[in-house]
Amino acid sequence: MKIKVLIIDDEIMICKSLEAGLRDIGYETASAQTSESALKKTQSFKPHVVLTDMKLGNDNGIDLIEDIKSMDNEIEVIVMTAYSDIKSAVLAIKRGAFDYINKPFELDQIKIVLDRAFKNLKMRNKIFLLEQQKECVTRDMIGNSSKMKEVFTQINKLSKNDHATILIRGETGTGKELVAEAVHKNSIRKDSPLVKINCSAIPENLVESELFGFEKSAFTGAASKKKGLFEIADGGTVFLDELGEFPMDLQAKLLRFLEERKLRRIGGLEDIEVDIRIIAATNKDLEQAVKNKEFREDLYYRINVIPIDLPPLRERENDILLIAQFFLAKFNKAFNKTIKGFDTVAEARMLDYHWPGNIRELKNVIERIVILTDDDCIRLNNFPPEMQKHKLKKEIIKIPEEIKNVNFEEISLEEKIDHIEKEYITHALEQTGWNQTKASEVLGISRFTLKRKMEKHQL
Numbered sequence: 001m002k003i004k005v006l007i008i009d010d011e012i013m014i015c016k017s018l019e020a021g022l023r024d025i026g027y028e029t030a031s032a033q034t035s036e037s038a039l040k041k042t043q044s045f046k047p048h049v050v051l052t053d054m055k056l057g058n059d060n061g062i063d064l065i066e067d068i069k070s071m072d073n074e075i076e077v078i079v080m081t082a083y084s085d086i087k088s089a090v091l092a093i094k095r096g097a098f099d100y101i102n103k104p105f106e107l108d109q110i111k112i113v114l115d116r117a118f119k120n121l122k123m124r125n126k127i128f129l130l131e132q133q134k135e136c137v138t139r140d141m142i143g144n145s146s147k148m149k150e151v152f153t154q155i156n157k158l159s160k161n162d163h164a165t166i167l168i169r170g171e172t173g174t175g176k177e178l179v180a181e182a183v184h185k186n187s188i189r190k191d192s193p194l195v196k197i198n199c200s201a202i203p204e205n206l207v208e209s210e211l212f213g214f215e216k217s218a219f220t221g222a223a224s225k226k227k228g229l230f231e232i233a234d235g236g237t238v239f240l241d242e243l244g245e246f247p248m249d250l251q252a253k254l255l256r257f258l259e260e261r262k263l264r265r266i267g268g269l270e271d272i273e274v275d276i277r278i279i280a281a282t283n284k285d286l287e288q289a290v291k292n293k294e295f296r297e298d299l300y301y302r303i304n305v306i307p308i309d310l311p312p313l314r315e316r317e318n319d320i321l322l323i324a325q326f327f328l329a330k331f332n333k334a335f336n337k338t339i340k341g342f343d344t345v346a347e348a349r350m351l352d353y354h355w356p357g358n359i360r361e362l363k364n365v366i367e368r369i370v371i372l373t374d375d376d377c378i379r380l381n382n383f384p385p386e387m388q389k390h391k392l393k394k395e396i397i398k399i400p401e402e403i404k405n406v407n408f409e410e411i412s413l414e415e416k417i418d419h420i421e422k423e424y425i426t427h428a429l430e431q432t433g434w435n436q437t438k439a440s441e442v443l444g445i446s447r448f449t450l451k452r453k454m455e456k457h458q459l
């Protein structure tokens with residue numbers, strides 16, 4: 001993008017020569033000789049920076065600063081003053097000018113001031129965007145567990161930095177891609193592309209040309225030049241998914257690119273500078289891959305600048321029911337259903353299950369149930385067979401005699417179930433010497449569930 005400069009001076013020759021000079025060194029320019037035409041040009045030309053003389057015939061350049069600023073506060077104004085007129089220069093700055101420059105000046109001098117003004121403008125935009133985005137970092141990511149709260153804090157911090165390379169680690173379906181999207185969407189790169197590259201999905205012999213591009217006639221079949229994905233992502237973010245599958249013989253080239261931030265297309269002679277942030281993801285243990293000589297150690301350290309570890313769903317007990325409810329509401333809406341929730345056995349099952357496919361699996365399970373069921377509450381028998389199959393190990397414990405002697409007349413079913421549960425848990429705890437981990441195992445529930453139940457029964 002070219003920086004647009006509006007030059008305001010009542011002497012047309014000064015306007016013309018400045019315009020020509022600034023155009024030669026890469027700026028886009030326009031000019032005006034009176035206050036009135038200057039304001040009109042401000043509206044139509046939309047300059048980034050205005051360069052104005054202090055005296056415009058009968059008009060006063062100082063008043064013009066305020067008029068321009070009130071039209072668009074984003075525009076930076078620089079005033080041109082005579083050497084002797086420091087007083088008005090100070091006044092101009094008080095009224096909102098960014099800086100002043102003494103006449104006569106060299107083009108090099110004005111370039112420095114113009115670039116500084118533009119940088120200042122960009123910086124203000126950046127801060128504004130960041131402030132706006134603070135709130136919405138992870139709208140689609142649900143989580144209330146302490147581990148996920150930590151992840152959200154990391155996403156927030158990393159969005160503010162637009163360069164550091166990130167390595168997201170976690171089992172399949174834990175939300176690695178979602179985290180990469182959140183970081184990109186909340187960074188200043190959000191209006192530039194987020195290019196997703198799945199390293200295991202591109203045939204090995206095409207990885208190099210896909211990522212780095214090629215020149216015309218670089219190889220048989222290269223009829224015209226092609227930009228690689230890194231070049232296409234310029235200004236934005238590249239998500240390198242399944243990094244563990246990145247071909248060994250290209251890892252040195254990737255490392256060189258990460259270090260120099262320059263790439264050369266296949267068959268090309270010149271280096272092309274590319275400004276991208278890399279976010280990589282893996283569900284493979286890269287440290288082990290390094291030990292097995294399947295992944296370059298230097299590349300591993302270059303990419304693992306900031307690791308984000310996503311915990312498996314079974315370790316986010318506080319989140320399971322929350323995410324289940326979130327998907328239930330989502331699919332209720334999508335399929336026009338009104339399922340109210342889960343019964344307690346279904347909830348217990350979800351809390352106990354080991355979720356090998358993590359959140360993706362939970363999402364698919366709920367989607368399938370919402371489509372298939374006509375009940376208003378989700379029960380254990382609605383779950384897929386593999387989830388129902390996982391038997392609770394209750395045979396291990398015999399029902400205590402005392403429960404068998406309960407008097408039906410004196411006690412409601414609910415109270416009875418409550419009573420049985422309490423006795424059952426107490427018995428399990430006694431049998432395991434009050435070792436909660438062992439007790440939860442024999443009861444076939446998670447430690448978290450056991451803890452909740454112990455609190456409920458005041459055990």
Ligand SMILES: Nc1ncnc2c1ncn2[C@@H]1O[C@H](COP(=O)(O)OP(=O)(O)OP(=O)(O)O)[C@@H](O)[C@H]1O
Pocket residue numbers: 140141142143170171172173174175176177178179283323359360363
């Ligand atoms: N915290 C979360 N809240 C809500 N939905 C989530 C959350 N984490 C992941 N998901 C959803 O779960 C699914 C899987 O997430 P994602 O594709 O990001 O996982 P992944 O770690 O990249 O998996 P893989 O390793 O298999 O590529 C997506 O539909 C995503 O929207």
Ligand SMILES: [Mg+2]
Pocket residue numbers: 176177241
């Ligand atoms: Mg993924």
